[in-house]
Amino acid sequence: MRAVDPDTCMVQGAMPPLSSSPLAVAVIGAGPSGFYAAESLLKGRDDVRVDLIDRLPTPFGLVRYGVAPDHQKIKSVTRLYERTASDPRVRFYGNVEIGRDVRVEELARHYHAIVFAYGAPGDRRLGVPGEDLAGSLSATDFVAWYNGHPDHAELEPPLAGATAVVVGVGNVAVDVTRILAKTNRELAASDIADHALTALEDSGVRDVVVLGRRGPAEAKFTTKELRELGELADADIVVDERDLDVAPESLAAIATDAVAKKNLEVLAGFASRPLTGKGRRVHLRFLSSPVELVPDASGTRVGSVVIERNRIEVRPDGSLAAVGTGEREELSAQLVLRSVGYRGAAMPGVPFDERTGVIPNERGRVLDAAGGAVVSGRYVVGWIKRGPTGVIGTNKADAMETIAALFEDGLREPEDARPEALDELLRSRGVEVIDFERWSRIDRAELAAGVRAGRVRVKLVSRAALMTAAESIDALEGGSAEGR
Ligand code: NAP
Numbered sequence: 001m002r003a004v005d006p007d008t009c010m011v012q013g014a015m016p017p018l019s020s021s022p023l024a025v026a027v028i029g030a031g032p033s034g035f036y037a038a039e040s041l042l043k044g045r046d047d048v049r050v051d052l053i054d055r056l057p058t059p060f061g062l063v064r065y066g067v068a069p070d071h072q073k074i075k076s077v078t079r080l081y082e083r084t085a086s087d088p089r090v091r092f093y094g095n096v097e098i099g100r101d102v103r104v105e106e107l108a109r110h111y112h113a114i115v116f117a118y119g120a121p122g123d124r125r126l127g128v129p130g131e132d133l134a135g136s137l138s139a140t141d142f143v144a145w146y147n148g149h150p151d152h153a154e155l156e157p158p159l160a161g162a163t164a165v166v167v168g169v170g171n172v173a174v175d176v177t178r179i180l181a182k183t184n185r186e187l188a189a190s191d192i193a194d195h196a197l198t199a200l201e202d203s204g205v206r207d208v209v210v211l212g213r214r215g216p217a218e219a220k221f222t223t224k225e226l227r228e229l230g231e232l233a234d235a236d237i238v239v240d241e242r243d244l245d246v247a248p249e250s251l252a253a254i255a256t257d258a259v260a261k262k263n264l265e266v267l268a269g270f271a272s273r274p275l276t277g278k279g280r281r282v283h284l285r286f287l288s289s290p291v292e293l294v295p296d297a298s299g300t301r302v303g304s305v306v307i308e309r310n311r312i313e314v315r316p317d318g319s320l321a322a323v324g325t326g327e328r329e330e331l332s333a334q335l336v337l338r339s340v341g342y343r344g345a346a347m348p349g350v351p352f353d354e355r356t357g358v359i360p361n362e363r364g365r366v367l368d369a370a371g372g373a374v375v376s377g378r379y380v381v382g383w384i385k386r387g388p389t390g391v392i393g394t395n396k397a398d399a400m401e402t403i404a405a406l407f408e409d410g411l412r413e414p415e416d417a418r419p420e421a422l423d424e425l426l427r428s429r430g431v432e433v434i435d436f437e438r439w440s441r442i443d444r445a446e447l448a449a450g451v452r453a454g455r456v457r458v459k460l461v462s463r464a465a466l467m468t469a470a471e472s473i474d475a476l477e478g479g480s481a482e483g484r
Contacts (some may be wrong), residue, residue, distance in 0.1 A: 006218045012014060013173045017188065021047040021391060022046075022047035022048050022049050022089070022110050023041075023047060023048045023049070023112050023113070023411070024048075024049055024051075024110065024111045024113075024287065024414065024417050024419070025048065025049070025050050025051070025111055025112065025113045025114070025115060026050075026051050026053060026107050026110075026111040026113075026114045026115070026422075027051070027052045027053065027114075027115045027117050027408075028051070028053050028054075028098055028104075028114065028115065028116050028117060028118055028347075029052075029053075029054060029061065029116065029117035029118035029119060029384075030052045030054035030056075030059040030060065030061060030092060030094070030117075030380070031054075031060060031061020031062050031063065031117065031119055031217065032060075032061060032062065032063060032077070032081075032382065032384065032392045032395045033117040033119070033120075033381040033382025033383065033384075033385075033398065033399055034052055034054075034061070034105045034115070034117035034381070034382070034393040035052070035059075035060075035080075035081040035084050036381070036395050036398070036399035036400070037115050037379075037381045037399040037403055038050045038052055038090055038398045039080075039084045039396075039399070040085050040400050040402075040404075041403055041406075042084065042087055042089060042090070042401050044403060044404075044407055045255055045407070048089060049089045049090075049091075049093075049419060050089060050090045050091070050210060051090075051091050051093055051111070051422060052085075052090065052091070052092050052093065053093040053096050053098070053100070053107075054092070054093070054094050054095075054096070054098065054430060055095070055097035055100075056094060056095070056150070057094045057095040057421045057434040057438075057439070057442070057463065057466045057467060057470060058094060058434075058439060058442065058466065059081065059085070059092055059094060059436075059439055060078050060081060061119060062119065062392075063075055063077060063078055063081075063392065064078075064147065065143075065144055065147045065148070065149040065409070066143060066144075066147065067147075067392075068143075068179065068188035069147060069179075069184065069191050069192035069456075070149075070178065070179070070182065070185065070187060070190050071081050071175075071447070072190065072191070072456055074392065075191075077392055079152070079463065085279055085436050086436075090436075091435060091436070092434070092435050092436045092439060093422065093426070093433050093434075094433065094434030094435070094438070094439060095431070095432055095433060095434045095463075095467070096185050096426060096431055096433060098118075098347055098348070099347065099349075100427070101426060101429060101431045102422075102425060102426065102429075102431075103348065103349055104347070104348065104349035104350055105349055106425065107422070108377065108414065109414055109415040109416055109421075110414050110415070110416055110417060110418075110421040110422055110425075111377075111414055111417070111444065112377060112411040112412070112413070112414055112417070113214075113377050113378070113379060113406055113411055114377065114378055114379070114380070115379045115380065115381055115402065115403075115406070116347065116350060116378070116380045116381070116384055116385075117380075117381045117382050117399075118311040118347060118384055119342075119344075119382055119383045119384055119388075120343055120344040120345070120357065120383040120388040121183065121342070121344075121345050122140075122342065122343040122344065122345045122357075123138035123139070123140040123141070123340075123341070123342055123343055124338075124339070124340045124341045124342070124343050125338075125340075126167060126290065126338050126340060128290055128291055128292055128293065129292045129293065130292050130293030130294060130295065130302065130398055131293060131299060131338070133293050133301060133302045134158070134300050134301045134302070135158045135161075135296055135301045135302035135334055135335050135336060135338040136293050136338065137155070137157055137300050137335070137336070137337055137338070138337070138338050138339075139166070139168070139172050139173065139175075139337045139338060139339035140172070140342055141155055141339055142155070142176055143159055143172065143175065143176060145157065145180055145193070145196060146192055146193055146196035146200075147192070147193060147196075147459075148191075148192075148193030148194075148195075148196070148459035148460075148461040149461075150450075150462055150463045150466065151462055153195060153461045153462065155195070157199070157335060158200065158301070158334055158335050159199055159200065159203040159204060159205055159335065160203075160204045160334065161204060161205065161333065161334025161335060161449060162204055162205065162206045162207060162334075163205070163207045163208075163209065163331065163332060163333040163334065163335075164180055164205045164207070164208050164209070164333060164334070164335040164336070164337065165181070165208075165209045165210075165211060165290065165305050165331065165333045165335070165336045165337070166180075166208060166209070166210045166211070166337045166339055167211050167218040167290055167335075167337070167338050167339060167340060168210075168212070168220075168334065168338070168339035168340045168341070169210060169211075169220060169221055169284075169286070170219075170220040170221055170339060171220070171221050171222060171225050172339045172341075172342075173210055173221070173337075173339035173363060174210075174225045174228070174229060175225075175232040176337050176339060177208050177210055177229065177282055178228060178229060178232065179192075179196075179200070179207075180200075180203070180208050181208050181229075181232050181234075181235040181280050181282050182200075182207050182232060182233070182234075182235075183233050183234045184197065184200065184201045185233070186232070186233055187200065189454065189455050189456060190453065190455065190456055191446075191450070191455065191456045191458070191459055193459055193461055194458065194459075194461075195459070195461070202449065205280070205335065206279065206280050206281065207280070207281050207283060208235075208280070208281070208282050208283065208284065209283045209285060209331065209333070210282065210284050210285065211285050211288045211289065211290060211307065212284070212285065212286040212287070213287070213288065213289045213322040214248050214286070214287065214310070214312060214320060214321075214322045215242060215243075215246060215247055215286050215287055215312055216244055216246070216263065216264055216267050217246050217247075217250040217251075217253065217254045217257070217260045217263075217264060218250065218253075218260075218312075218320060218478065219260075219263055219286070221230045221263070222259060223259060223262040223263055223266060226263055226266050226267070227266055229270075229282055229284070230266070230269070230270055230273075232278075232280075232282070232439035233446075234278045234279045234280055235278055235279070235280040235281060235282050236275045236276055236277075236278045236280070236281050236282070237270045237271075237273065237281075237282050237284070238270075238275070238282065238283040238284070239267050239270040239271040239283075239284050241271045242272065243284075243285060243286040243287060244267055244268060244271055244286075246264070246315040247311070247312035247320075247373070249312045249313070249314050249320055250312060250320060253320065256287035256302075261412065263459070265467055267284065270284070287309060287310040287311065287312070287322065288307050288308070288309060288310065289307065289310055289322060289324065290305045290306065290307055290336070291306050291307070291308045291324070291328070292305070292306040293305055293306075293336055294306060294330065296334075301334070301360070302334060302335070302336050303332065303333075303334070304330050304333060305330070305331050305333050306328055306329075306330050306331075306333060307328065307329050307330075307331055307338060308324045308326070308327065308328050309324075309327040309328070310322040310323055310324055310325060311323055311325050319389060327370070337353040341388055342383065342388035343357045343388065344357040344358050344359070344383065344384045344387070344388070346355075350366070350378070351366060351367065351368050351372075351375065353369070353370045354371070356387065357387065358380075358383075358384055358386065358387055359380045359381045359384050359385065360372065361379075361385055362374070362402055363379075363402070363405050364381060364385060364398075364401055364402025364403075364405050364406070365380050365402075365405050365409070366378035366379060366380055376411070376412060377409075377411055377412060379402050379403075379405065379406050380402065381395065381398055381399045381402045381403075382395050382398060382399070385398065385402065386398060391452075432467065434466075434467075434470050438470035438471070439470065441469055441470055441471070442460060442466055442469045442470050445460065445469040446458055446459055446460055448470075
């Protein structure tokens with residue numbers, strides 16, 4: 001395959017072999033895929049050093065800011081990442097933003113390779129009228145809000161209305177539904193952000209209506225997550241048996257899909273359950289699409305959702321599509337959470353495929369365009385490599401594939417591979433770097449505040465609070481943890 005020199009944009013022949021050691025690699029993004037990339041690099045050779053760079057002062061990406069606060073078991077994967085972080089060959093550069101503090105081309109002067117691991121920070125659009133009304137939020141923003149992401153603390157989702165609509169039937173839709181339907185007692189011990197716990201305590205939401213555009217057999221949620229919706233303390237689950245009539249077109253697909261089969265069994269169980277008079281209800285509806293969000297009397301806020309009934313149609317490529325039947329109803333709702341998937345974003349100085357929302361690549365080697373030439377010394381892992389699918393563990397095999405490619409390649413010697421070069425550059429720009437030692441002070445402060453409050457941890461939310469905790473744990477142990 002041809003290779004392009006990223007500086008000159010010239011197509012190269014064979015690259016000269018690495019002449020100095022250790023191999024210096026910058027990984028951009030300290031979420032699961034970044035950590036698995038670092039782990040693979042460490043396991044692959046001794047003479048390597050890895051700098052993990054993240055724009056947030058905190059590591060662990062979506063484990064901290066995406067995984068639901070009531071799924072602490074999943075979050076325990078951070079112990080593995082901590083092991084990686086404790087390796088002397090790894091450094092963490094938190095609070096360093098590519099483009100603002102340092103450019104990719106500048107990093108390339110100091111590293112043999114750069115691995116992009118920055119995930120898919122955006123969200124997909126629904127493409128229906130009214131989508132931008134107040135009260136229509138992306139689930140990705142809502143998730144970041146309840147998880148205490150510093151950039152989303154001001155969201156203020158409108159929770160006063162009685163009905164919320166969740167669009168999409170993936171695991172994120174299940175997460176946001178569960179958080180809306182759980183009681184404070186069920187959430188209180190978790191590490192949900194304090195502002196979210198308070199807002200949800202006052203929530204007026206009584207009915208959460210989840211809409212799947214295709215049938216139940218095509219739903220993306222996994223069975224364990226689906227089951228959880230039937231185990232909520234104060235929410236009944238409502239499934240209409242009419243929705244469980246599997247379209248003949250879907251039957252063939254189910255025959256080979258164990259998850260779909262299990263999901264259907266669980267849904268059938270839900271449909272046969274009588275309502276028990278709990279205070280809230282979760283309605284799972286299928287073959288239903290929102291076709292318009294209608295404003296209330298203010299003209300600016302969501303007041304209702306027009307929902308169209310769909311049927312399943314087989315596309316020429318064999319995939320199953322939802323097609324509107326024209327049968328419509330209008331449902332009064334004050335909050336709409338669009339949970340139709342994350343989307344990757346472009347990073348300055350890095351190729352990006354607008355159509356697919358990923359960095360074009362072949363087995364993790366960055367290409368200058370989809371189907372184009374390899375950009376030497378640039379690699380990609382995780383959601384920004386393959387799109388926003390898969391569970392946390394999926395990123396491990398994904399990172400191994402990329403790092404295997406990196407090890408195969410002859411990499412160019414950087415201009416200045418001194419380990420202190422990045423520190424010097426960032427210091428000259430006045431960037432306040434959070435390293436692992438400083439992060440561990442934040443971590444300890446949050447855990448200590450959690451112990452005092454009888455919770456897993458009390459998250460510090462604002463960047464200012466995080467930066468203060470990074471400098472001094474003592475002040476926070478005195479009881480001033482933000483939000484307490
Ligand atoms: P997802 O699994 O891709 O689900 C997206 C959902 O949105 C699908 O139901 C999809 O329906 C629907 N959708 C897309 N466009 C739509 C439109 N225009 N109108 C209506 N519906 C539309 O994505 P996700 O829920 O964001 O999750 C991302 C990844 O993270 C997944 O791999 C997920 O399993 C993982 N995750 C895992 C956990 C966990 O393990 N507990 C928790 C959260 C997330 P179609 O199928 O018809 O396209």
